[in-house]
Amino acid sequence: MRRWNGWGDDSHTYAVPQRAQTAFAEWVGAPVPPSDAPLEQALKAVPPSRLPSASFLSFTPEDRLRHARGQSLGDWVALRSGVVGPFPDAVAFPESSDDVRALLDWAKRTQTRLIPWGGGTSVAGHVNPERDVGPSVTVDMSRMSKLLKLDETSRLATFGAGVSGPDLEAQLRAHGLILGHFPQSFEYSTLGGWIATRSSGQQSALYGRIEKLFAGGRVETPEGTLQLPCFPASAAGPDLREMVLGSEGRLGVITEATVRVSLAPAREEFVGVFFPGWEEGLAASRAIAQARLPLSMLRLSAPEEARTMLTLAGHERLLRALEAWIRFRGAGEGKALLLIGSTGTEATVSFGLDQALTLAKKHAGISAGRTFGAQWTKNRFRAPYLRNTLWDLGYAVDTVETAAPWAAVPKVLNSVESALRQGLSRWNEKTHVYTHLSHLYADGSSIYTTYLFRLGSTPEETLERWRYLKAKASEAIVAAKGTISHQHGVGVDHAPYLPAEKGALGISALRGVLKHFDPSGVMNPGKLVRDGVMP
Numbered sequence: 001m002r003r004w005n006g007w008g009d010d011s012h013t014y015a016v017p018q019r020a021q022t023a024f025a026e027w028v029g030a031p032v033p034p035s036d037a038p039l040e041q042a043l044k045a046v047p048p049s050r051l052p053s054a055s056f057l058s059f060t061p062e063d064r065l066r067h068a069r070g071q072s073l074g075d076w077v078a079l080r081s082g083v084v085g086p087f088p089d090a091v092a093f094p095e096s097s098d099d100v101r102a103l104l105d106w107a108k109r110t111q112t113r114l115i116p117w118g119g120g121t122s123v124a125g126h127v128n129p130e131r132d133v134g135p136s137v138t139v140d141m142s143r144m145s146k147l148l149k150l151d152e153t154s155r156l157a158t159f160g161a162g163v164s165g166p167d168l169e170a171q172l173r174a175h176g177l178i179l180g181h182f183p184q185s186f187e188y189s190t191l192g193g194w195i196a197t198r199s200s201g202q203q204s205a206l207y208g209r210i211e212k213l214f215a216g217g218r219v220e221t222p223e224g225t226l227q228l229p230c231f232p233a234s235a236a237g238p239d240l241r242e243m244v245l246g247s248e249g250r251l252g253v254i255t256e257a258t259v260r261v262s263l264a265p266a267r268e269e270f271v272g273v274f275f276p277g278w279e280e281g282l283a284a285s286r287a288i289a290q291a292r293l294p295l296s297m298l299r300l301s302a303p304e305e306a307r308t309m310l311t312l313a314g315h316e317r318l319l320r321a322l323e324a325w326i327r328f329r330g331a332g333e334g335k336a337l338l339l340i341g342s343t344g345t346e347a348t349v350s351f352g353l354d355q356a357l358t359l360a361k362k363h364a365g366i367s368a369g370r371t372f373g374a375q376w377t378k379n380r381f382r383a384p385y386l387r388n389t390l391w392d393l394g395y396a397v398d399t400v401e402t403a404a405p406w407a408a409v410p411k412v413l414n415s416v417e418s419a420l421r422q423g424l425s426r427w428n429e430k431t432h433v434y435t436h437l438s439h440l441y442a443d444g445s446s447i448y449t450t451y452l453f454r455l456g457s458t459p460e461e462t463l464e465r466w467r468y469l470k471a472k473a474s475e476a477i478v479a480a481k482g483t484i485s486h487q488h489g490v491g492v493d494h495a496p497y498l499p500a501e502k503g504a505l506g507i508s509a510l511r512g513v514l515k516h517f518d519p520s521g522v523m524n525p526g527k528l529v530r531d532g533v534m535p
């Protein structure tokens with residue numbers, strides 16, 4: 001069963017090796033394990049619903065608790081402490097676009113707020129009910145998960161938007177097809193959620209971000225049904241899909257989505273390459289990204305992340321041997337690690353990897369072969385489970401992410417890292433901070449920074465520290481001219497920083513679009529653009 005106050009299925013755990021526990025204690029201090037609220041206690045705190053009973057709504061405390069929060073660190077503190085904050089007054093589980101339409105009409109009549117819910121994997125406060133806006137219903141899309149239409153000639157597949165990653169791929173696999181959208185939250189996140197947050201999958205270098213995969217669909221808005229027909233390309237004015245991408249549940253509910261699918265690849269390889277230092281790794285990665293090779297993934301871990309990954313990996317003896325060999329070849333302390341993925345036919349994979357490794361070698365890259373790649377592939381969706389075990393030990397882990405042109409990447413990265421490193425000094429606490437570039441483009445890259453710190457002695461203290469760190473990192477991103485989000489979206493947490501990026505005219509245009517589709521403000525209030533907060 002899915003954990004109600006952490007990540008993933010409760011039958012899966014991911015142990016933190018002893019040497020990593022020792023290292024973390026050395027880097028940020030010895031932790032004190034928290035005492036979390038049990039489920040029964042959290043359920044008792046669910047208040048009575050403010051809505052009258054209705055056959056199409058669930059009022060059970062467990063449904064309401066399980067839909068009260070997403071997966072941000074703030075959400076974790078709330079759920080683990082049992083001080084959850086506002087709950088949805090009920091949860092709806094529509095089974096068709098008609099059900100959603102009826103729900104919207106009812107919500108408009110009764111002035112009830114609706115919060116679309118895909119997998120609840122948001123890390124920016126997207127799915128949390130707002131305080132003081134009246135009753136709200138969370139719209140869980142999980143029952144709309146079928147493959148509705150498959151046009152194999154055009155390689156277009158239409159799904160119910162509540163389909164989760166594994167379910168979607170399984171339904172396509174039966175036809176020898178693949179979507180290829182693999183965010184790390186793949187296990188639970190959904191097609192509708194990906195579109196509504198402009199998500200990016202780990203192999204976006206080949207398959208593209210969700211913007212490229214989303215061909216069209218159907219959105220039920222408070223003002224009516226918006227149909228988005230599929231064309232390979234169109235010059236018929238502005239593309240209305242762009243209003244839906246990143247709309248974060250504010251425009252309406254995406255009920256059906258058509259995606260561009262591909263033949264399942266014949267071959268896929270992931271290879272690890274070490275570099276003596278960050279500069280070499282960065283130069284090689286940029287050169288490879290700009291060569292536009294047939295690769296599916298480039299992921300460059302800066303030295304601190306490479307060190308942390310190696311510390312967290314099991315197989316200690318094997319790793320020691322590998323590290324000794326790499327050191328002998330010239331990459332010791334301060335080494336960076338590039339993971340290169342290639343996916344396609346036998347020939348394209350060989351060609352892509354050969355060319356990429358040749359470029360890497362020009363920058364002193366040392367191939368560690370497939371061992372690293374295989375290890376990464378094995379753990380690609382297991383890594384989030386580490387958050388559970390680290391929390392149980394007494395550590396909070398969070399991430400911030402942005403993107404910038406290549407010329408600005410070092411500045412943005414350094415600003416974010418130093419904001420996070422210094423962030424807890426007023427509490428005499430330390431953070432362990434490390435970064436990778438995970439989505440590399442010809443003109444720039446995403447920058448993904450993880451930070452780990454000790455839980456405070458109370459949930460309030462942890463929350464206060466996290467909020468401070470998050471604010472400092474976000475301010476650093478804005479000041480260095482990075483985007484406030486490359487892939488996680490805006491939600492509540494990033495909304496104060498959006499005006500700096502979009503400008504006053506841009507924000508008012510956005511507001512105008514939201515108002516057009518939702519004049520009475522039924523949809524997911526407070527997300528994306530803060531209501532009543534003008535830039």
Ligand SMILES: Cc1cc2nc3c(=O)[nH]c(=O)nc-3n(C[C@H](O)[C@H](O)[C@H](O)COP(=O)(O)OP(=O)(O)OC[C@H]3O[C@@H](n4cnc5c(N)ncnc54)[C@H](O)[C@@H]3O)c2cc1C
Nearest residue numbers: 118119120121122183184185190192193199200248249254
């Ligand atoms: C461990 C972890 C790893 C992650 N890794 C990645 C990653 O690699 N790449 C990435 O891009 N993101 C990642 N995320 C962030 C998150 O998974 C994405 O934002 C994802 O797209 C959210 O999908 P969801 O279905 O869970 O949506 P939810 O969290 O349920 O909702 C997110 C937003 O979308 C809206 N929404 C959801 N469904 C619909 C719908 N049908 N119609 C209208 N609006 C809707 C909601 O109202 C909300 O505003 C990660 C999160 C976690 C916790």
